[in-house]
Amino acid sequence: MTTFLAILATGIGTYFSRSLFILSLANRRIPAPVRSALDHVGPSVLGALIVTMLIGPDGRVMIGYAEVTALAVASLVAIKTRNHILTLIAGMSVFWLIRALL
């Protein structure tokens, strides 16, 4: 039940973020400082989220050579190709390769 309520709350909040300006503001401009802040919300959340995903059950960041190298290679491929599939393939290949070698 708690899980369903969490999903529902996320759903309603997500709809709110998609509809807010379409349904209300229409032609008014967003103030520049707000726009600038909104601009940095995505990168900040993603940066913190990626680190959080690497935290193990003991509260420590679990990251070794394989992970660091794979993430670095994935970043380069993402910058070069702007392609999610190639990024994923490159990152996972490096991850598996180094784990097999070590």
Next chain:
Amino acid sequence: MNPRVTTRRNENLTVATMNNPRTPAVAAVRDALPIFIPAIPFALVLGLAIVESGIDPLLGWSTSLIVYGGASQLTLVTLLGEGAAVAAAVTAALIVNARHLMYSAAMAPTFQQQPAWFRWLGSYLLIDQVFALCMLRINDDPRDFRIYYLAVGTTFWLLWLLTTAVGLFIGPVVPLEWGLGFAIPILFLGVLVMGIDHWPKAGAALVAAGIAYLAADLPSKSGLLLGALAGVPAGVMLENLRK
């Protein structure tokens, strides 16, 4: 459709859209299909994450319908499964979705020319890919825009419901020792890197990651929120320094 009207309007279209078929719906599906392909690994990983989280699979899948946003679904499901506080998980998922405010603002003028039912329905369908494709069409005739938007939107919506359902079965079949779960941070890193169009954003991401790392042992994954809260002002400051 009146062919003369179509021809007239075609004169105003850019070179990029001139090769598209006349019917907006057909053009929409043709545009949507290749852009959906990168979402497929996401859907499989989400399926794996739902099963690993211990949440009832059908309930987990319902996020595709109720939330309808891959990154936020993954955030919500992963954090709930890892025992984060419900409020923290919901907040984190909503922060991941905060970028939609920008899309909503950018689309608002175009939606002014549309009927009310479409403003309500179109808001639900406004995901990254729909925004990217439909921003190229905002100067189309309002009816053509509406048909194109609905066709792109429902195509992504149906494919997402389908592939995330398939992901529930395929995701967990992959053996644990493959470490497929590592695909999630890689996919998110890809999304992050591709979204950085100027360096203050990279600064914001690095500050956020650093704070999240330092706060790693705090309970309920609160390092996530601390990191995100630190990243935004850092990015804004760097942005102001640049000017």
